[in-house]
Structure formats: structure tokens, C-alpha cells
Amino acid sequence: QVQLVESGGGLVQAGGSLRLSCAASRFIVSTDVMGWYRQAPGKERELVASISTINGTNYADSVKGRFTISRDNAKNTVNLQMNSLKPEDTAVYYCNLETWTRSTYWGQGTQVTVSS
Numbered sequence: 001q002v003q004l005v006e007s008g009g010g011l012v013q014a015g016g017s018l019r020l021s022c023a024a025s026r027f028i029v030s031t032d033v034m035g036w037y038r039q040a041p042g043k044e045r046e047l048v049a050s051i052s053t054i055n056g057t058n059y060a061d062s063v064k065g066r067f068t069i070s071r072d073n074a075k076n077t078v079n080l081q082m083n084s085l086k087p088e089d090t091a092v093y094y095c096n097l098e099t100w101t102r103s104t105y106w107g108q109g110t111q112v113t114v115s116s
Helices: none
Strands: 004-007 010-013 018-024 033-039 046-052 056-059 067-072 077-082 091-098 104-106 110-115
Touching: 004 091, 018 033, 018 091, 018 110, 033 067, 033 077, 046 067, 046 077, 056 067
Parallel strands: 010 110
Antiparallel strands: 004 018, 018 077, 033 046, 033 091, 046 056, 067 077, 091 104, 091 110
């Protein structure tokens, strides 16, 4: 079992920045795929960005050039730097870990609200 704890959400004006962090309860190994998803009211959960040693980074088209995902293996954390935020980025953001055996773990979510 892996626990994921997100932090860093909040309220920001359009054009502003936020940095989300996700701390895992165990060492992040090279075969783990870490990702950030988001879910806005009335919408399905969608992938925002993912990172893995094998496949590198991957971003949703809507956030390319604005968001950056990174991992700190020494601290067992994955971060999402969000710049040039837009009101449509408003959602609950979830951290995700998928192991090589396809076991999936989720954090509790952190709210990001972007005001216009």
C-alpha cells in the first residue's frame, strides 16, 4: 500500500502560479509512473501530466508550455509547477502512482481555484 499526500493548492488570480507537491510513503522506483490528474465539477477526471524514467514527461495539450512536472527521488516527491493559470484550470488536482504491476494509488486531492 502506498499513501500519497498532496499539498500546495489554493486560490490564485488568472495569470498567477501555484506549485503542487505530492509526497509518497515509499521510495519512488524507476518503474513507477507518477502523474497529476484533475477533475472539474461536472467533468471527468483527466490526465494533466505524467513522468516516468522510461517514458519521460507527458502533458495534456491544454497545459503544454504552462505546467512542468518534476520528481525528486531523494524526497519521494513529485511536483507540478503551474504558471499562467487560467480559470479553466480550476479543479481538484489528484496525485497518482502506477506501479509496473499496474497497481494504482491516488492522493486525496487538492483544490485549485483560478479567479478571473
